[in-house]
Amino acid sequence: MNILVTGGAGFIGSHLADALLAEGHAVTIIDNLSSGTTEFLPENAEFIEADIRSRDALRFLADRRFDVIYHEAAQTMVPASINDPYHDADENIMGLLSLLEAARAGGVKKIIFSSSAAVYGDSEALPLTEDAEPRPASFYGLTKWMTERYLDLYRRLYGLDYTVLRYSNVYGPRQGAHGEGGVIYIFAKLLAEGAPLTIFGDGGQTRDFINVHDVVSANLAALTCGSGEICNVSTETELSLNTLAETMVRLSGKSVPVRHSEARAGDIYRSCLSHQKARRLLGWTPACDLSDGLAETISFFEKKKQ
Ligand SMILES: NC(=O)c1ccc[n+]([C@@H]2O[C@H](COP(=O)([O-])OP(=O)(O)OC[C@H]3O[C@@H](n4cnc5c(N)ncnc54)[C@H](O)[C@@H]3O)[C@@H](O)[C@H]2O)c1
Incomplete structure (x- = not known):
């Protein structure tokens, strides 16, 4: 086409x-x-x-x-x-x-x-x-x-x-500061610099990362x-920011601290979308493993820094 x-x-x-x-x-x-x-x-x-x-x-x-x-x-x-x-x-x-x-x-x-x-x-x-x-x-x-x-x-x-x-x-290689997705990009960049990760709020807030x-x-x-x-x-799965940060630090192999600071006004606490309709009408299901996807993203920003 x-x-x-x-x-x-x-x-x-x-x-x-x-x-x-x-x-x-x-x-x-x-x-x-x-x-x-x-x-x-x-x-x-x-x-x-x-x-x-x-x-x-x-x-x-x-x-x-x-x-x-x-x-x-x-x-x-x-x-x-x-x-x-x-x-x-x-x-x-x-x-x-x-x-x-x-x-x-x-x-x-x-x-x-x-x-x-x-x-x-x-x-x-x-x-x-x-x-x-x-x-x-x-x-x-x-x-x-x-x-x-x-x-x-x-x-x-x-x-x-x-x-x-x-x-x-959405997350993955090539994500930029301008995009909507945000936090995985920010954590991957900080990890590449060996800098601490900061979570706004208690870290129990969830997102559905695709x-x-x-x-x-x-x-x-x-x-x-x-x-x-x-x-x-979507993945139809909620992941807390605490779990995300711990997983990304582990995958990066770096020992950087994860800190918490005051929650930001206006941030949604929980987010998750059903994907049953896409399964039915598009014959689609998400196939990517979260750890593999995070590792690919971390490695992209690590290489970009060099
Ligand atoms: N990244 C996410 O998590 C996410 C989530 C939901 C929806 N979306 C949507 O997906 C789409 C792609 O997002 P992305 O994350 O790749 O963002 P991005 O900023 O990386 O890509 C947007 C692209 O559009 C170009 N652009 C912007 N305004 C333009 C204009 N007026 N004329 C021509 N080009 C223009 C930009 O230069 C950029 O290359 C967007 O519509 C976004 O709203 C993204």
């Missing part, structure tokens, strides 16, 4: 582009390099350095007749969305609209969208299923949810198909499945 990946110079998009090329697809990447880097671009992908809000770039994309668009490009930081909701909406809503109009003009068949657990907000009914009422606690979560609604309306008005994938906390390679396999499955559907992409 002829496939466009927006944000393909970033963490998830670059892994996805690698996998699509390995499957024999033609891949074009559009990225403005605001948080991505040319270092991660696969050799065999065509690269267009442009902003998805640029009309010239999108006129060009409309002419290219892509079969499928993977939409990864976004303002991805929760605190930034709260500090500057205008910028968040400009990137995540106006960027989406430019892309949707180009997709419509260019006869694109399907958009596969990277949504987020941030759509749900804080909820105690874990693991969260896709029919839980969205109650975003940030503008980032709100623009992700609105994107899902736009996709649904474009499908009903113009027949442009979609699959929405709501990721839990390996980027599992996120990629869910995206590949969505090429042919999940028409007009929203699916969580």
